[in-house]
Amino acid sequence: MxxxxxxxxxxxxxxxxxxxxxxxxxxDTRYKLIDIGTLGGPSSHGPGNQGSQLxxxxxxxxxxSDTSAPDPNAPNCFSPDCFLGHAxxxxxxxxxxxxxxPGGENSxxxxxxxxxxxxxxxTTAEIDPxxxxxxxxxxxxxxxxxxxxxxxxIDIGTLGxxxxxxTVYINNAGAxxxxxxxxxxxDPFSFLGAPIHAFIWRDGEMRDLGTLGGPDSTPSQGGxxxxxxxxxxxxxxxxxxxxPTTGSPTQHAFVWENGTMTDIPTLGGTYAxxxxxxxxxxxxGQSNLTGDPGCDGSATDGSCFxxxxxxxxxxxxxxxxxxxxxxxxxxxxxAGDIVGGAATxxxxxxxxxxxxxxxxxxxxxxxxxxxxxALAINSKGQIVGQSFNxxxxxxxxxxxxxxxxxxxxxxxxxxxxxxxxGEITGxxxxxxxxxxxxxxxxAFLLIPCAGGQGCEGKDSFSPQIESPxxxxxxxxxxxxxxxxxxxxxxxxKT
Numbered sequence: 001m002x003x004x005x006x007x008x009x010x011x012x013x014x015x016x017x018x019x020x021x022x023x024x025x026x027x028d029t030r031y032k033l034i035d036i037g038t039l040g041g042p043s044s045h046g047p048g049n050q051g052s053q054l055x056x057x058x059x060x061x062x063x064x065s066d067t068s069a070p071d072p073n074a075p076n077c078f079s080p081d082c083f084l085g086h087a088x089x090x091x092x093x094x095x096x097x098x099x100x101x102p103g104g105e106n107s108x109x110x111x112x113x114x115x116x117x118x119x120x121x122x123t124t125a126e127i128d129p130x131x132x133x134x135x136x137x138x139x140x141x142x143x144x145x146x147x148x149x150x151x152x153x154i155d156i157g158t159l160g161x162x163x164x165x166x167t168v169y170i171n172n173a174g175a176x177x178x179x180x181x182x183x184x185x186x187d188p189f190s191f192l193g194a195p196i197h198a199f200i201w202r203d204g205e206m207r208d209l210g211t212l213g214g215p216d217s218t219p220s221q222g223g224x225x226x227x228x229x230x231x232x233x234x235x236x237x238x239x240x241x242x243x244p245t246t247g248s249p250t251q252h253a254f255v256w257e258n259g260t261m262t263d264i265p266t267l268g269g270t271y272a273x274x275x276x277x278x279x280x281x282x283x284x285g286q287s288n289l290t291g292d293p294g295c296d297g298s299a300t301d302g303s304c305f306x307x308x309x310x311x312x313x314x315x316x317x318x319x320x321x322x323x324x325x326x327x328x329x330x331x332x333x334x335a336g337d338i339v340g341g342a343a344t345x346x347x348x349x350x351x352x353x354x355x356x357x358x359x360x361x362x363x364x365x366x367x368x369x370x371x372x373x374a375l376a377i378n379s380k381g382q383i384v385g386q387s388f389n390x391x392x393x394x395x396x397x398x399x400x401x402x403x404x405x406x407x408x409x410x411x412x413x414x415x416x417x418x419x420x421x422g423e424i425t426g427x428x429x430x431x432x433x434x435x436x437x438x439x440x441x442x443a444f445l446l447i448p449c450a451g452g453q454g455c456e457g458k459d460s461f462s463p464q465i466e467s468p469x470x471x472x473x474x475x476x477x478x479x480x481x482x483x484x485x486x487x488x489x490x491x492x493k494t
Contacts, residue, residue, distance in 0.1 A: 030455035041066020041083040042440040045427040051222020064108035111169040119167035130193035169223030176201040212236040224276030235273040284329040339374035364468020407464040
């Protein structure tokens, strides 16, 4: 008995010492805020795909920026602010315009690998008569995926007789994952008007990954930490028959490995998608629940109730919420740690969450905030995300580390990314801005400096370290949660 008591006391003392040393270490870290700037226009930002690698461990950042050239197609512009936009690469203060595929006007970067190779997409000089989603109807330019390496942009083309393609991510070996139309046959379920298939592109050859039986498939929104050449996570229609509840054909997640596509079952519903995978072949995603609850309009936010899931070598796990009706998984690292967000009891709020070792951990919010959301986690377990103001839903960039939430003092809009050095990139917004389409935003890089060394000057600051908390009245939290979850689900579907 004495031994057990002594052991417990010793463990408590050690934990307290560890917590104190971590807090002192965090307080000793300053950050330098770097404004990445633009290519001449008002805004710069990352792609809309959460889970994409926008920042490698060498500190190179990729994204998209307005140029100074007005869009000649105004008012039917490619971007809301009606400036032509180009993909960019930023390294050590140098911002490089990656240009476009020859003949194109607009481009954007989607991901970077450890070698500095970049993938993205660009308009071309050709017209796609089937694509009516670009705002230029009936003169929509074709859009092709590209690889940028050795200071050159390479058009990777399309599958078969398809006219459109785009990339999602590139791994360190140079394999590119994306999607392409395969022909020009009408497809009412495709946002491009023609059948879409996921592909993997290696050394100039594009391989069609097929589908689960329906007309369309796409890869997961972001690669997260998947560096394997033989594995792709994605989503596919299983047939072409719309379901009476959702109005769409049944859709499942899949994992493609060594030439074989495996159907990942849903959590009982008729709709699911994969968000990303890691090097261990673990896949995260979202799924409707049995009976597709909420899809009939009964959900207060206008969407179906969904839970995040983990698919781990034939085992499907429901990543349940924090007592509420919904959960979202955004990122998985190679240790199997998953971050995202989940509704709390009675859907009173929505908090950033960490799923680790079959447990869900509520990461909380900054004091006084209503909501929070985790967006990425690195190999060291540092988690970056956002904490939202109770009245305006304006979001601040935050870092969760060893039980503390750290206010990084940047008003941010998604996506965010963190590398293994603890550097963070995202898009900074002016106060009151809730949407990248409604105001000018600037891409940024936050660089941590242990001991403050290298973080001198007006752009350096010490972060504010807090204990995670939740505040505000129950009624206010519920109303803000409805707005937030509705916006979140709309973001996930685009």
